[in-house]
Amino acid sequence: MTLQISSPDTVDKPLRSGTPDRQAYLAALLQQRPLVEKVSPVGLEEVRDRALSLIQEQALPSNHDEDWRFTDLSALYQTAFQRASGSTTLPTPDLEALTWTEASVRLVFVNGVYAPTLSSISACPAGLKVSTLADADPGAIAQLGQQQGMTEVFTALNTVCFEDVAVVEVAQNQIIDTPIHLLFLTTAKDTPSVNYPRSLVIAHNNSSATLIEEYVALAESTYFTNAVTEVWLGQNAQLNHSRIQREAKQAIHIGKTAVSQDRDSRYTLTSLSLGGQMSRHNPVIVPTAEQTDTTLNGLTLAVDQQIADTHSELSFTGSHCTAQQLHKCIVDDRARAVFNGKIFVPKAAQQTNASQLSRNLLLSAKARVDTKPQLEIVADDVKCAHGATVSQLDDDEIFYLQSRGLDRKSAGDLLVEGFAAEIIDQIPMIELRQTLLNAVLSQIR
Amino acid sequence: MTTTVQTLVNQPYKYGFVTEIETETIPRGLSEDVIRLISAKKNEPEFMLNFRLKAYRQWLKMTEPSWPHVHYPPIDYQDITYYSAPKEKDKKKSLDEVDPVLLETFEKLGIPLSEQKRLSNVAVDAVFDSVSVATTFREQLAEEGVIFCSISEALHDYSDLVERYLGSIVPINDNYFAALNSAVFSDGSFVFIPKGVRCPMELSTYFRINTEGSGQFERTLIIAEEDSYVSYLEGCTAPMFDTNQLHAAVVELVTLDNAEIKYSTVQNWYAGDENGKGGIYNFVTKRGLCAGKNSKISWTQVETGSAITWKYPSCVLVGDNSVGEFYSVALTNNKQQADTGTKMVHIGKNTRSTIISKGISAGRSQNSYRGLVKMGSKADGSRNYSQCDSMLIGSDAEANTFPYIQVQNNTTKVEHEASTSKIGEDQLFYFSQRGISVEDAVSMMISGFCKDVFNQLPMEFAVEADRLLSLKLEGSVG
Numbered sequence: 001m002t003l004q005i006s007s008p009d010t011v012d013k014p015l016r017s018g019t020p021d022r023q024a025y026l027a028a029l030l031q032q033r034p035l036v037e038k039v040s041p042v043g044l045e046e047v048r049d050r051a052l053s054l055i056q057e058q059a060l061p062s063n064h065d066e067d068w069r070f071t072d073l074s075a076l077y078q079t080a081f082q083r084a085s086g087s088t089t090l091p092t093p094d095l096e097a098l099t100w101t102e103a104s105v106r107l108v109f110v111n112g113v114y115a116p117t118l119s120s121i122s123a124c125p126a127g128l129k130v131s132t133l134a135d136a137d138p139g140a141i142a143q144l145g146q147q148q149g150m151t152e153v154f155t156a157l158n159t160v161c162f163e164d165v166a167v168v169e170v171a172q173n174q175i176i177d178t179p180i181h182l183l184f185l186t187t188a189k190d191t192p193s194v195n196y197p198r199s200l201v202i203a204h205n206n207s208s209a210t211l212i213e214e215y216v217a218l219a220e221s222t223y224f225t226n227a228v229t230e231v232w233l234g235q236n237a238q239l240n241h242s243r244i245q246r247e248a249k250q251a252i253h254i255g256k257t258a259v260s261q262d263r264d265s266r267y268t269l270t271s272l273s274l275g276g277q278m279s280r281h282n283p284v285i286v287p288t289a290e291q292t293d294t295t296l297n298g299l300t301l302a303v304d305q306q307i308a309d310t311h312s313e314l315s316f317t318g319s320h321c322t323a324q325q326l327h328k329c330i331v332d333d334r335a336r337a338v339f340n341g342k343i344f345v346p347k348a349a350q351q352t353n354a355s356q357l358s359r360n361l362l363l364s365a366k367a368r369v370d371t372k373p374q375l376e377i378v379a380d381d382v383k384c385a386h387g388a389t390v391s392q393l394d395d396d397e398i399f400y401l402q403s404r405g406l407d408r409k410s411a412g413d414l415l416v417e418g419f420a421a422e423i424i425d426q427i428p429m430i431e432l433r434q435t436l437l438n439a440v441l442s443q444i445r
Numbered sequence: 446m447t448t449t450v451q452t453l454v455n456q457p458y459k460y461g462f463v464t465e466i467e468t469e470t471i472p473r474g475l476s477e478d479v480i481r482l483i484s485a486k487k488n489e490p491e492f493m494l495n496f497r498l499k500a501y502r503q504w505l506k507m508t509e510p511s512w513p514h515v516h517y518p519p520i521d522y523q524d525i526t527y528y529s530a531p532k533e534k535d536k537k538k539s540l541d542e543v544d545p546v547l548l549e550t551f552e553k554l555g556i557p558l559s560e561q562k563r564l565s566n567v568a569v570d571a572v573f574d575s576v577s578v579a580t581t582f583r584e585q586l587a588e589e590g591v592i593f594c595s596i597s598e599a600l601h602d603y604s605d606l607v608e609r610y611l612g613s614i615v616p617i618n619d620n621y622f623a624a625l626n627s628a629v630f631s632d633g634s635f636v637f638i639p640k641g642v643r644c645p646m647e648l649s650t651y652f653r654i655n656t657e658g659s660g661q662f663e664r665t666l667i668i669a670e671e672d673s674y675v676s677y678l679e680g681c682t683a684p685m686f687d688t689n690q691l692h693a694a695v696v697e698l699v700t701l702d703n704a705e706i707k708y709s710t711v712q713n714w715y716a717g718d719e720n721g722k723g724g725i726y727n728f729v730t731k732r733g734l735c736a737g738k739n740s741k742i743s744w745t746q747v748e749t750g751s752a753i754t755w756k757y758p759s760c761v762l763v764g765d766n767s768v769g770e771f772y773s774v775a776l777t778n779n780k781q782q783a784d785t786g787t788k789m790v791h792i793g794k795n796t797r798s799t800i801i802s803k804g805i806s807a808g809r810s811q812n813s814y815r816g817l818v819k820m821g822s823k824a825d826g827s828r829n830y831s832q833c834d835s836m837l838i839g840s841d842a843e844a845n846t847f848p849y850i851q852v853q854n855n856t857t858k859v860e861h862e863a864s865t866s867k868i869g870e871d872q873l874f875y876f877s878q879r880g881i882s883v884e885d886a887v888s889m890m891i892s893g894f895c896k897d898v899f900n901q902l903p904m905e906f907a908v909e910a911d912r913l914l915s916l917k918l919e920g921s922v923g
Binding site: 358365366377386391 | 512820822835837838839840841842843844845846847848849850851852853854855856857858859860861862863864865866867
């Protein structure tokens with residue numbers, strides 16, 4: 001019986017051996033957190049302490065965790081990221097290409113730090129208040145870090161480490177026509193840097209607003225963005241939210257969008273994921289009352305060796321809610337796209353009407369897609385459906401276009417354009433739509 | 446309407462009787478000695494004992510998986526009887542020598558083993574607790590070259606075949622319960638269809654757990670050589686006990702070029718009472734390997750029993766142009782839990798798979814579909830279509846879907862659809878308007894819901910499945 005191996009320790013070994021490294025890595029990241037008294041004039045200590053204790057209870061995830069099974073984080077763990085120091089010098093021509101005339105209200109953050117010279121808040125219409133940590137309303141700040149989904153380790157890490165917050169507050173009964181632009185820029189650095197963008201959006205009862213949240217790199221470099229956005233929708237409030245991730249090719253982006261929807265509110269998220277060697281977006285939507293409406297649109301483009309992951313979660317709590325989700329992935333070269341969409345319908349959520357569709361287009365033989373639409377239903381009087389498709393461009397469709405005089409290449413491009421446009425067209429600004437469509441097409445050509 | 450449907454779904458389990466028969470039972474518990482004892486009792490060849498011990502040592506190193514969407518108290522593996530067999534007087538030569546009590550038991554279960562009464566054209570292997578007690582039609586099958594016997598007999602008579610294939614499709618360390626099964630399995634069926642033979646009749650195995658506190662660990666191995674065909678049916682029942690019993694089976698199928706295996710299951714283990722007390726834990730590993738070109742494996746299952754069902758009949762499509770199919774109806778009631786589905790792993794070129802899964806959850810039960818469709822990087826031109834529909838009866842039932850889709854080849858096409866609905870007030874009203882009673886209406890709607898799957902069952906089983914569902918759901922309405 002020399003073979004006898006009975007203790008479970010041997011089983012756990014491969015798991016455990018990785019853990020100390022990840023723990024040391026986490027500790028190193030935590031060491032660089034800002035001194036609270038220095039950066040926050042308002043009481044953030046409590047929420048930060050809570051987040052810190054949450055982190056200490058958890059470990060950084062690995063492939064052994066179900067939520068990270070398909071997304072390899074080793075690229076992150078192999079690089080020692082240093083906190084980015086804010087630099088607000090930015091050549092003006094750059095800025096012009098990154099801002100949109102339609103969105104006259106703009107908050108710009110460079111490496112996670114507010115850049116007042118680049119921002120434009122003078123045109124702020126009545127009923128809208130945009131601010132940063134320094135001048136934010138204490139009542140708004142008190143709402144930071146209070147949502148479901150804040151317990152996840154990367155989100156908690158952001159809560160502990162963020163230096164500034166973009167705060168957008170729409171007053172009761174106000175309809176804001178001007179889109180609000182939140183722009184998070186990352187400048188080139190010699191050493192790998194990490195930044196923690198944080199946004200807080202509060203739309204009070206019966207208000208309506210349009211928000212563009214954008215993550216853009218100014219130059220190719222290796223950095224890690226860990227972004228968190230919290231959205232609070234009051235009763236009958238409406239928010240059209242576009243989230244555009246155009247990080248550098250070498251960047252790592254992990255983002256959380258946590259949304260809490262009160263009664264009768266309407267929320268639309270159009271999320272585009274284009275950049276980053278590894279990117280992950282977790283929208284966590286919680287309608288806390290009845291009759292809400294949620295629309296989630298997503299487009300992921302992954303080329304070269306990119307890994308782009310979307311893990312969405314929609315947890316109903318009240319009855320008579322509706323939700324539509326359409327997530328599309330275009331995957332080329334040796335890239336990999338991951339989608340996991342979870343819809344949870346508890347017993348109280350009777351009369352829910354939810355649909356979810358994951359559509360995936362593979363453009364090369366080495367491209368890879370892992371998709372998992374997931375429904376968990378306890379209520380019986382509901383209508384829920386989901387679907388998933390994975391395929392390449394349809395030969396019949398290409399032939400149809402060729403028979404009308406297009407060459408094979410343009411026929412394919414046209415089909416991809418149409419595939420992408422279904423999502424991009426949901427973005428409420430023409431200029432931005434065109435830029436994004438061009439960005440998508442230039443990547444796959 | 447809810448109360449009517451509720452009363453309809455609460456039908457008693459009619460196979461819950463215990464047969465009083467003298468059994469030879471080894472003490473509870475599991476150790477290498479127990480495995481040696483089982484192996485010795487069955488007088489197995491050397492390689493088998495090594496296989497078992499290797500599996501046992503692997504099992505010790507493994508931990509029980511916790512990812513399925515089911516909840517149960519921890520299983521005490523030392524409190525299970527791993528071998529229990531009806532006491533045997535002498536080696537029996539024909540059915541006439543089988544203990545009449547046993548024959549009567551199977552008679553009561555609707556499985557006549559005696560020559561004059563048996564179902565026309567279905568050969569039956571009857572497994573009682575840990576051993577196979579009778580196999581019918583063996584001579585007729587042997588004329589065609591088909592081997593159909595219990596796996597213990599196969600270990601003696603065809604040990605080379607068993608040695609070659611056993612554990613080749615489900616390796617001993619595949620998962621926790623497969624490893625346990627590999628260590629302690631007692632009996633099961635062995636089928637070998639030689640080259641070019643179309644099996645002249647349906648083959649069927651009937652499993653019966655009788656002894657309280659015993660676990661059933663059966664092992665089925667079906668080998669279809671080139672250009673052969675077989676249709677195999679499996680049925681199961683158990684008496685009503687307050688304690689939970691573990692059933693951890695392993696089924697391995699392999700098809701060579703142009704061969705086809707059709708495997709149908711009607712699973713009706715005891716499900717526990719309405720408070721979830723008692724019942725069978727049905728943790729099963731079933732996997733088919735389409736090794737040859739143009740081969741086909743088709744799984745059809747009707748899952749109505751068991752306190753907890755946890756199984757994923759899978760197809761590994763290695764041969765080019767091979768086909769995998771999975772048709773399933775899973776019905777859960779009271780506090781039953783089911784986490785079931787399939788895995789379709791496409792490896793060869795132009796492989797195709799179809800998944801049709803229908804889940805009905807009533808009472809306070811949980812019914813989950815969990816499936817994997819994987820397109821390997823060399824599976825050019827492969828195709829999958831999946832459809833999972835759930836029906837909820839009552840507001841406390843739960844239906845979940847967890848479809849995993851992994852695609853590594855852009856010439857493949859994968860489609861997945863799922864929906865959830867309930868029997869609507871308005872649908873029932875429509876039927877009532879036309880003079881059809883609620884019972885009939887519910888019965889018709891459920892029949893319609895499951896039709897896609899029942900159509901796949903062989904005739905004899907389709908009738909039984911329909912009856913089973915009627916019993917489970919529709920009360921006195923036939």
